[in-house]
Amino acid sequence: MIRKSIKSVVLAVLFGILMPQLSHGEKLYNAQTFTLTNGLVVYLIENHRTPVVSHMVVYRVGSADDPKGKSGLAHFLEHMMFKGPKGSAPERVMEDVNKIGGEVNATTSFDVTSYYEIIPRDNLEHFMKLEASRMQDLPVRLEDVTPEIQVVLEEENMRVGNNPMMQFYRDLYSAYFRHHPYGTMPIGWRHEIKTYTPKDVKAFHRRYYAPDNAFIILSGDLTLSKAKELCEKYYGGIAPAKQARRQRVKEPALESMVEITKTSARVAQSSVVLMMPAPTYDPENPIPAGALDLGIYGLSNSATGLLYRRLVEELKIATSFSLDYDPYQLDNTTITIVARSSLGISPEALKQAIQEEIKNFIEKGFTAEQL
Structure with missing residues (x-):
């Protein structure tokens, strides 16, 4: 129950923070804020009921920022943030969280990509070190990229290819957002997923995964002074990118109704x-x-x-x-x-x-x- 409540608070504040200015989320949850010299913004919600903390890193980049011809790359990078040589930070995150009975996950939306761990308070420093390491540098190898492409293709097949309703949504979004990248699902198109290279992944990471294009939400049994100490120690030395800017086309208004009909023998009710x-x-x-x-x-x-x-x-x-x-x-x-x-x-x-x-x-x- 404590883990669920911590996650709920973090997600609620996340929605408040995603806007250009911090909205009601900060006041409602008494979030404390500080910014490192490299531009990384940190939000802290203290909750001292149990010795548990949530550590979430959010990058201001999502599938709507995918390079042309490489749809789904933001989502694929999310996968690659858990891959690497044995003992590397990306490879260790999930394994180390599981060893201590914590919770780890990541998600890619149109606008942001986020990673979080819910862990015992005494393990926060270890995971902050790992997160900072994979923010600063991601070892991308062909031997990891090639099999992960197959994993994502199978995920796309499971979520969309074998799901008539999701196929309909894919077509609907493509018809509604004719120019804006919201018209493409975050997982991307199969024929473009197959073209990813280590160079693609590395370039995307280098451009967008930087302290001045991210913010951190810490929630749980942690004081402001300790949060500042740890963030400065592990994130403070990472150089800002100073180039991560969203470049999105504006969607023109629809001038007439667009109607899509899709039939499937696998669907009993319309x-x-x-x-x-x-x-x-x-x-x-x-x-x-x-x-x-x-x-x-x-x-x-x-x-x-x-x-x-x-x-x-x-x-x-x-x-x-x-x-x-x-x-x-x-x-x-x-x-x-x-x-x-x-x-x-x-x-x-x-x-x-x-x-x-x-x-x-x-x-x-x-x-x-x-x-």
Whole structure:
């Protein structure tokens, strides 16, 4: 339970930090902040209930920053951050965490790549040393890259190739984001994954994995003075890159509706997915995104959501209904409506019902009691 609560706090603050300015996350969780001379920003959330700490390193680079023709490279680099010669920092991280019963993981999104360990407090220095080592230098060998390409291809096959719904999402994002890199899934395209070389990986790491393009979140049984001491000791000597800048094209507004239909004999029930543009979170004016986030919860929550209850429980034309909205994407974001039709209900009928219910809601809104 303690590990889960620490992780929840760290992830909540992470979302607050991802924006250009630190938002409510710092105040809500009493995060303390300091910056090293090389530009590395550190956030500390003290929690002294148990002798456990979470150490998360977040790089401001994601799949939307992949080089042209090398889609998925940010995700592949995440894999390579755990590969290397025997005894090297990348190779030791996962093995050493497992030895002490800790937790280790990494993830690549459109905008960031993050790595974390949840470990006993007394082991923090060891893992900070390993993380700093693989930030500063990553030994990339052909003998590691070649088999890992096969691992990622199998991952893509499992997640997308053998999953009709994910194939649909892949096509949907490609059609919606025609120019912006959000149109490509973080795992990348198979034909481009096959072309990765050690040089590609090394260059991408050298450009983006630097202290001035990263921040650290420390949470748990740790004081500010100790955090400063350890971060300065292990991260302070790493030179800044002074060149990591995002270069992304702007997505033009859609001038007409785009509709995609995909059929599969492996899918018993049809689904309807509607995607539309939405505002991202703005620290200077948080009300639009905040109000939208609250409204979406009020519409789709399975216990009290107005549209969920109407479509699933009253009309019984859908077996499931959800609304997804990520206000923390750096660039364009969307609202995505996903509904699975009941037996005997066509996708066209379900789509029409959704649109009618949304129209009714726009006209009537929430009552004071529902809010």
